[in-house]
Amino acid sequence: MGIAIYILTFALLLIGLYGVIAKRNVIKIILGVLIIDYAVNMLLVLIGYRRDGVAPIVSADEDVKKWAAASVDPLPQAMVLTSIVIGLGLAALMVAMAIRLYQKYGTFDMNEIRRLKG
């Protein structure tokens, strides 16, 4: 069980990569990039997992040492928060650029958006 879920996460990364490389529609390329971002986020959260762990939130009347021995790793969760925000900014920028590209070129097909050559 342990290794299978990591393999699935890498499979998700490869699916996103396939979307970026092989698709012609600009929106599908954007979705591929977002899938890559989410796959990496999932990998980050997974490496912090501890079997039968509790969420890393300490309430007021809890023994800190016992909590520390049972909780999952909080640092990857902090990293994932930052990574999600970065992905959000990128998504907004990508979508805005896609709209502008449609205004200028009239199409979403990547093969037609190819004026720069050489």
Add this chain to the structure above:
Amino acid sequence: MDALVPLLVVVPLATAFAVVALANLPGLARGKSEGGDRLAGAAEPSRHRALSLLVCAAVLANLIISLVLLRADVGKIYVGGWTPIKALGIELVCDGLAKLMVVIINLVALVSIIFSWSYMQRFTKVWLFEALFLLMTGAMNGVVLAGDLFNMYVFLEIAAISSYALVAFGCEAEELEAAFKYLILGTVGSAFILVGVTILYALTGHLNMAKVHELLPVVGQTSPAVLLAAAALLGGLALKAAMVPFHAWLPDAHPSAPAPISAMLSGVLIKASGVYALARIVFNVLGPSSEYAAILSVLGVVSMVVGMFLALGQQDFKRLLAYSSISQAGYIVLAFGVAAHLLVTGGDRSIAALCVFGGLFHLFNHAAFKSLLFLSSGSIEQQAGTRMLKEMGGLTRRMPVTSFCCRIGALSIAGVPPFNGFFSKLIIIIALALAGQLILAGIAAGVAVGTLLMYVKVQRYALEGEPTGAAISAREAPVMMCVALVLLAVVCVAAGLALLPLRDMVFGPAEDVLLGSAGNLTGGVTP
């Protein structure tokens, strides 16, 4: 003195937010049209001049701080005052290499912002440009100062996202296409960097660079997991550094950006976020090994040769400069690769130091003369209205200052004595030959000859000859643009003449950091 180091990041960020706030204070922007859109402050030139002055002052302050830090005795800065018991906190590391990179970044940023005082008047929403520019500068400072892997990744992303928006700033069709391609490729590269950081964290349990370096031999430096992390990291960073075969975004993105942004991207961004991060990871985090040395050398050699060949046939001035950036970045990575190889095989340490010195000096020189060339191409584009080499001509008489500085830049990059490019290329070739890599030294010399050919072509078409087309009516560029060009030309000449003192004062500590003789990211200061 420790308090100055975080200011290098805080000052550009604070000024960026101040520019956004001050440019948008309600009731002060006139010229509102229906629908809520307006040319913000199009009727307020004095306020925008004041904001531009504020931005120049901020970047100048940053440069002064970085020059002060050059000789200061700072090492690790613990953010938040968290004592280094278990290396759990965030650290800012200001060792020799970081001091050098910070000076380079702030110098090129200052010259670019002086240039954009006049150049950006053709655009609306200049405050947006300045805010993004400051964000990019602050983030690049953060990349070189970061002492742990995840902070470096976050600052890398901030710099990259601002550069995507800046490349698309003009919102013409080709700029948007170039920016979109750059965005997609850059994001995929960053995702792979994060995968590498994740795997390293999973293996060692720490994000701090020094701590990971300590713990990595326990895991096994060539275990499959570490190799996977290294492959992901090196792949992503090679994309940021525009190494062949990950270079496809650069020839479209750099010419399409406005000229000061091209200067920043080509001069600093691919160095600070690409080559610097590669050197840090390979030398200071993963530790040099024969596989990584081989990868760096191959990437460097292929980039050098392919960049040169693709640049020779270009008719567009800025596209030629972009391809030549790939080639020169290949020089630097090759020098680092051969130095790593020497460290692994137990070769002569002083030759490895010479290789690293050559690479770092070429990094500094390339930032100076490539920015000079891109800025002068911006001047020419604004005054003569074209970027194609065949449509220029005779600019020596029409635009004397610009063409003089452009000639200095072209001679520097071609490797003509006594400019700085000659010395750095000579040092790299000699160091390669001394290290026993005679084939690589020969290839490096050949690429130098090719670079000379391509810049002779540039000079012949752009500067000499008879003016054709729009170049007939070209006049000299505005004062601020010429000031920026002259500053960079002075740096090019001075760096060549002041070679030996520079090596003792500035490049020596940087070499020690990479080669590990001062002890891993402390620059000689005991933690």
Add this chain to the structure above:
Amino acid sequence: MKQQHGMTSIVKNTARLVSGFIAIFGVYVALTGHLGPGGGFAGGVIVSSAGALIVLAFGRRLATKVITDEVVHVADALGASLFLLIAVLGFLTGAFFASFIPVGDLGHLKSAGTIPLSNLAILVKVGAGLLGAFLALSAFRLAGKEPSS
């Protein structure tokens, strides 16, 4: 679309009633970020969704008379500057980003040093930033009558 802007009056009245509570909930999530899940970013997203609800219900032209682009930009910049100010004020107690408010008891609202203040700053920044992105994207219209921004 008929003459009036935005959606039907049922939607408009509901949006008027509910968006205040959504914003308050967002502030609550941000303020208790150091006690439970949430924090500045999640609170900011919720507050911006309250603003987006107003824009969607009333139509962009009417809504931007109240929530102008400039106000959003200024709020954005102020939130970020507040965060930087908290970081720089840490120099008062010695180091960059150090906590200059005493760390209180575990589980109380007024504890964890400067983290609640940072959460508030992030709330303002993220709320304004996302609302600004929403306003910028909704400025594009279909081909024919585009007020390009």
